[in-house]
Amino acid sequence: MLDAAIIGAVLASVVAAATTLLLASLGELVAERAGTLNLGVEGMMIVGAAVGYVTAYGSGSLLLGTLAAVLAGMALSLVFAVLAIWLATNQVASGLATTILGLGLAGLIGASFVGTQLAGAPQLHIAGLTELPILGKALFGQDAFVYVSFLLLAAVAYTLTRTRIGLVLRAVGENHAAAHALGHPVRGIRTLAVMFGGGCAGLAGAHLSLAYTPFWAADMTAGRGWIALALVVFSAWRPLWLLGGAYLFGAVSILQLHVQGFGLGIPSQFLSALPYLATIIALVVISALKHGRGAPASLGVPFVPDR
Amino acid sequence: MRKILSMAVAIAAGFALAGGAPAQAAEKLKAAWVYVGPVGDFGWSYQHDQGRKAVEKHFGDKVETTFVENVDEGPDAERVIEQLARAGNKLIFTTSFGFMEPTLKVAKRHPNVFFEHATGFKRAKNVSTYNAKFHEGRYVLGQIAAKTSKTGTIGYIASFPIPEVIAGINSLMLGAQSVNPNMKIKIVWVNSWFDPAKEADAAKALIDQGADVISQHTDSPAAMQAAEARDVMAFGQASDMIKFGPDSQLTAIVDDWAPYYIERVQAALDGTWTSTDTWGGMKDGEVVMAPYTNMPDEVKKMAETTQAAITSGALNPFKGPIYKQDGTLMVKEGEVLADKDILSMNWYVKGIDDKVPGQ
Structure with missing residues (x-):
C-alpha cells in the first residue's frame, strides 16, 4: 500500500504544510530574541491573508498581493509595538488585543470577497528533476513561498549568530538595561524586530490565501498563529530547531490523514492530538537538557529607560 | 479571545437596539440570529445568514433583523442570547447544537419571546427546534x-x-x-x-x-x-x-433555510407561532x-x-x-x-x- 508515488505525494504535502508554520514562527522568533512576546501572530497572519487576497484579486498580481500582505502584517505589528514597546503596556494583553483586532479587521476587509477564488501561486517545474521519484515533487515542485521560507531561515540564522546586528539584537533581548547602557536604542531595535515578525506573519497568511487554498474565508488561519507561537518555544529560540519543529508538525498533521485513509482503525481524535503531544514531549526534553539556553532573559519585560 | 469579542458585540448590539426603539417601531417584529461561526465561512453560518437576508427581503419594513456571529458554544452564548432577548427581539434563532442549553435557560426567563434552536432535541413552550435531512x-x-x-x-x-x-x-x-x-x-x-x-x-x-x-x-x-x-x-x-x-x-x-425562516417569521407576525419540531428535507425545500x-x-x-x-x-x-x-x-x-x-x-x-x- 506504500509505493513511491504515495510517499512522494506525502512528502510534497508535508513541505507545503510546514511552510506556513515556518514563515510565521521565524518572524516571531526574531521578535522574541529581541525581548518582545507578541501573541498577535494569529491576528497579523489573518490580516495578511485578507489583504493579500484582496490585493491580488483586485490587481491580478500575486506578487503585489504578497507584498501587500507583508506590509499589512507589519502595519498591525506596529500597532502592537507602539502599545507594548513605547507605552510599555502588558505584552500579553496587547498581543491578545492585536489578535482580536486582526481577526475583526480581516473579516471586514474580506467580507465582499467571500465565495470568490484565484488561480493559486504556480509551482516550480524543472523537467527531469520534478519527476524524480520520492523527493522530486517535495524539493523541486513547490511554490515560491517554500523557497522563500528557506532563504529567510538561512538569513535569520546567519544574521542572529554571525553578524553584529544579530549580536546587538540578542543583547537587547537578554539584558536590555546593559544594552541601553552601551548606547543601543533598545526600543527602536525591538520595534524593528516586531515589525519583521509582523511581515513574516503576513507572508504566512499570504501563503494560505494565495497558494495553499487560494480563496478568502474568515478565520481561515484556524489557529496556525498559535501553533507558530508554540513552535518558537519548542525550538528553544533557535532557527535550525525551528525548521525541525515546523517540519515535524507538518509531517504529523499530514501523516495522520493518510493513516486514517488506510483505515487502520486508529482513533482520529488521537491522531489529531499527536502534534500537540509531540510539543509537550519536546518541551519536557528541552527543559531536561537545558544547557542554560532557555528563553531570552528579558522576554516579556517592558523596557522603560530611566533617562 | 472569541469570548471577549462576542460579548462586546452582544453588549454593543444590545445598546444599539435598546437605544433606537421609538414608539412606532413597536409594530415591527424584531428577529435575531446567533451564529457559531463567521458569516464569511461560505458554509453553515453563511447559509443561515442567507436565510436571514431572505427574511429581510420578503417582509421589508415589517421586520427588523439582527445577528451576532462567532459566538462560542457554552456560557458565553447565554449572555449573547439574553442580551438579544432584552433588546426587544421577539423571535430568536440560535443556529448551533451547542446553543441548546443556553437557549432553554434564556427562554425560561423570557416567556414572551419565541426561540428557535437548530439541530437540537429539547423543546419548551416558547422553544422550537428545526433541522434538515x-x-x-x-x-x-x-x-x-x-x-x-x-x-x-x-x-x-x-x-x-x-x-x-x-x-x-x-x-x-x-x-x-x-x-x-x-x-x-x-x-x-x-x-x-x-x-x-x-x-x-x-x-x-x-x-x-x-x-x-x-x-x-x-x-x-x-x-x-x-x-x-x-x-x-x-x-x-x-x-x-x-x-x-x-x-x-x-x-x-x-x-436553504429561507423557506423555514419566512414561515416562522410569518407565524410570529400572525400570532400563530407555537412550539414545533421541524425536520424538513427535500420535500420541504x-x-x-x-x-x-x-x-x-x-x-x-x-x-x-x-x-x-x-x-x-x-x-x-x-x-x-x-x-x-x-x-x-x-x-x-x-x-x-x-x-x-x-x-x-x-x-x-x-x-x-x-x-x-x-x-
Missing part, C-alpha cells in the same frame, strides 16, 4: 459517485463522529451500493468544522490514496478547490461551490441539490429520478434491509429506520471498511 441528499451523491468513479473508491472528509455525520456517510454508502455493491469508501476525520488548509490536505491525501470522487461534511470550499486542481470529481457542501470546481463539481447539497454538472446525461437522469422519488416520499434512503458492518440486520425488509434512530446513529453499514472513531 441532509442525508437525503447524500443518498443521491452516493449513486452519482458509484456511476462516476473509475477507481471504485469514494473519499469522504468528515468533521466530528456525531450521529448526523455518521448518518450522512451511511446514506451515501447505501446510495453507492444501490448502483455498485462493491464500492469502497475511505473516510478521513479532520476533527473540525472549518479549517480550509486541513480540509485541502485531507482531500489531497484521499486523492493520493486512489479516491477519485470526494465528498465532504466540513464547511469550506477548500476540498472542492483541491479536487479541481487534481482533476478528480467532488461534491459541494452547504453552498453551491461550482465556482471553486467548474470542472469537478458534480452537484452540491445546499442548505430545505435540502436543495445544486445543478447536476460534469456528468453524462444518463447519470444526470438517474440522479433526478432518485431526487424526485425522495421528494415524493416513494424512496427513503434508510429503507430495509440494512445491515451493520458485522452483518447484524438493523432494518428489516419493508421497514424504514425511525427518525430517532437516525438521530442517534453510531454504527456503519456493511461495506464500509473502517471503524467509527472511538469505538
Whole structure:
C-alpha cells in the first residue's frame, strides 16, 4: 500500500504544510530574541491573508498581493509595538488585543470577497528533476513561498549568530538595561524586530490565501498563529530547531490523514492530538537538557529607560 | 479571545437596539440570529445568514433583523442570547447544537419571546427546534459517485463522529451500493468544522490514496478547490461551490433555510407561532441539490429520478434491509429506520471498511 508515488505525494504535502508554520514562527522568533512576546501572530497572519487576497484579486498580481500582505502584517505589528514597546503596556494583553483586532479587521476587509477564488501561486517545474521519484515533487515542485521560507531561515540564522546586528539584537533581548547602557536604542531595535515578525506573519497568511487554498474565508488561519507561537518555544529560540519543529508538525498533521485513509482503525481524535503531544514531549526534553539556553532573559519585560 | 469579542458585540448590539426603539417601531417584529461561526465561512453560518437576508427581503419594513456571529458554544452564548432577548427581539434563532442549553435557560426567563434552536432535541413552550435531512441528499451523491468513479473508491472528509455525520456517510454508502455493491469508501476525520488548509490536505491525501470522487461534511470550499486542481470529481457542501470546481463539481447539497425562516417569521407576525419540531428535507425545500454538472446525461437522469422519488416520499434512503458492518440486520425488509434512530446513529453499514472513531 506504500509505493513511491504515495510517499512522494506525502512528502510534497508535508513541505507545503510546514511552510506556513515556518514563515510565521521565524518572524516571531526574531521578535522574541529581541525581548518582545507578541501573541498577535494569529491576528497579523489573518490580516495578511485578507489583504493579500484582496490585493491580488483586485490587481491580478500575486506578487503585489504578497507584498501587500507583508506590509499589512507589519502595519498591525506596529500597532502592537507602539502599545507594548513605547507605552510599555502588558505584552500579553496587547498581543491578545492585536489578535482580536486582526481577526475583526480581516473579516471586514474580506467580507465582499467571500465565495470568490484565484488561480493559486504556480509551482516550480524543472523537467527531469520534478519527476524524480520520492523527493522530486517535495524539493523541486513547490511554490515560491517554500523557497522563500528557506532563504529567510538561512538569513535569520546567519544574521542572529554571525553578524553584529544579530549580536546587538540578542543583547537587547537578554539584558536590555546593559544594552541601553552601551548606547543601543533598545526600543527602536525591538520595534524593528516586531515589525519583521509582523511581515513574516503576513507572508504566512499570504501563503494560505494565495497558494495553499487560494480563496478568502474568515478565520481561515484556524489557529496556525498559535501553533507558530508554540513552535518558537519548542525550538528553544533557535532557527535550525525551528525548521525541525515546523517540519515535524507538518509531517504529523499530514501523516495522520493518510493513516486514517488506510483505515487502520486508529482513533482520529488521537491522531489529531499527536502534534500537540509531540510539543509537550519536546518541551519536557528541552527543559531536561537545558544547557542554560532557555528563553531570552528579558522576554516579556517592558523596557522603560530611566533617562 | 472569541469570548471577549462576542460579548462586546452582544453588549454593543444590545445598546444599539435598546437605544433606537421609538414608539412606532413597536409594530415591527424584531428577529435575531446567533451564529457559531463567521458569516464569511461560505458554509453553515453563511447559509443561515442567507436565510436571514431572505427574511429581510420578503417582509421589508415589517421586520427588523439582527445577528451576532462567532459566538462560542457554552456560557458565553447565554449572555449573547439574553442580551438579544432584552433588546426587544421577539423571535430568536440560535443556529448551533451547542446553543441548546443556553437557549432553554434564556427562554425560561423570557416567556414572551419565541426561540428557535437548530439541530437540537429539547423543546419548551416558547422553544422550537428545526433541522434538515441532509442525508437525503447524500443518498443521491452516493449513486452519482458509484456511476462516476473509475477507481471504485469514494473519499469522504468528515468533521466530528456525531450521529448526523455518521448518518450522512451511511446514506451515501447505501446510495453507492444501490448502483455498485462493491464500492469502497475511505473516510478521513479532520476533527473540525472549518479549517480550509486541513480540509485541502485531507482531500489531497484521499486523492493520493486512489479516491477519485470526494465528498465532504466540513464547511469550506477548500476540498472542492483541491479536487479541481487534481482533476478528480467532488461534491459541494452547504453552498453551491461550482465556482471553486467548474470542472469537478458534480452537484452540491445546499442548505436553504429561507423557506423555514419566512414561515416562522410569518407565524410570529400572525400570532400563530407555537412550539414545533421541524425536520424538513427535500420535500420541504430545505435540502436543495445544486445543478447536476460534469456528468453524462444518463447519470444526470438517474440522479433526478432518485431526487424526485425522495421528494415524493416513494424512496427513503434508510429503507430495509440494512445491515451493520458485522452483518447484524438493523432494518428489516419493508421497514424504514425511525427518525430517532437516525438521530442517534453510531454504527456503519456493511461495506464500509473502517471503524467509527472511538469505538
